[in-house]
Amino acid sequence: MTDSYTKTPKTKLRRAHNRGTYDKDVVHAIIDAGLLCHVGYVIDGQPFVTPTIHWREGERLYWHGSAASQALKAQKAGIPVCVTISHLDGLVLARSGLHHSVNYRSVMAFGTAEVVEGREAKEHHLDGLMERIVPGRKDQVRPNTMQEVKGTTVLGMTLDEVVAKVRDGGVVDDEPDYDLDVWAGVLPITQEVGKPIPDPRLKKGIRVPANLKKFKIG
């Protein structure tokens, strides 16, 4: 197994090559750091971009939804998809308008979605979703019923044609502009998790479990 994805015409960067990488560890870290992906697919020539929760198991990327979902029905027909995961990490404020930028991490993954068939396989992957979001929670909740599993579609695709783009660090200005009396720097942006808000109908005496107290995204 190699450490990098193979560059293809779709994933080859034409510009800003220094921002691109095919390194699997970098790609995996960007995928795992986010809860939300954007799935692009085409119906009758029209692009659709649907936000959804994703999770990764090795070199497979998964997402799911109601079996009645039009988006999932279209995707499971084996049409090409592009799944993009992006993190906005900061605003880069330069001394000229043009050199303003953003710090970000993003992954674009091209492939074809496949339906996970069979109750056992579906349950395995839905457990994977739960474990990925809140480790330990799957054993704390009521198990799925057969009907619930039946009503859920799980889609997966292989990470194969993938590229990551990352911009980090500080301001890059034109050399003469460093003399200008302009404030320049970075405004960092992060995603934060607040304190758990208990359901008003929570049974008395039930406290926030330890795995939720230490919850972090990714």
Place this chain on the structure above:
Amino acid sequence: MTDSYTKTPKTKLRRAHNRGTYDKDVVHAIIDAGLLCHVGYVIDGQPFVTPTIHWREGERLYWHGSAASQALKAQKAGIPVCVTISHLDGLVLARSGLHHSVNYRSVMAFGTAEVVEGREAKEHHLDGLMERIVPGRKDQVRPNTMQEVKGTTVLGMTLDEVVAKVRDGGVVDDEPDYDLDVWAGVLPITQEVGKPIPDPRLKKGIRVPANLKKFKIG
């Protein structure tokens, strides 16, 4: 002018109708609350989803990039696009796996991108971008050169075929599950802006301007 976008086959929700809205004020607020959109477009039947900064002026949505960008070159050919803007607001942790959910706000806008032509119009819209991100900053930085404006492509589309989806509030469990000894509730998620990090090459004596100190996303 009406207060709502007209429902079309592309924007009609087949499921979870209670989460959908065509209300212009709601749509505008979701668009303006985010810095990052995901633009979906199709080249030779293959969907691409590119994250980029967007801004809105009335009923027009704009994004931009290098004139050399392959993505922008494709989009400016007048092909259909789908621009999606999403905010993840929380994890909804229910008493069963199936009723786990996320709180979110999202907008899908369908249309065709048009190129903004002419230096004056481009500068006007690039000023709009700067004003939208950091009000007041456009007058604090070096003005654009003719070459910089020339090297930038600005794309715009009309907000016409648009739908917003919102899930907020708390846990909705199956009635019998409320008796379970399971913690349930919401983990709120927000995007936060940290303290400005000055460029190491900042000229002595230049302080963070007031408009940056009170910076908020959207």
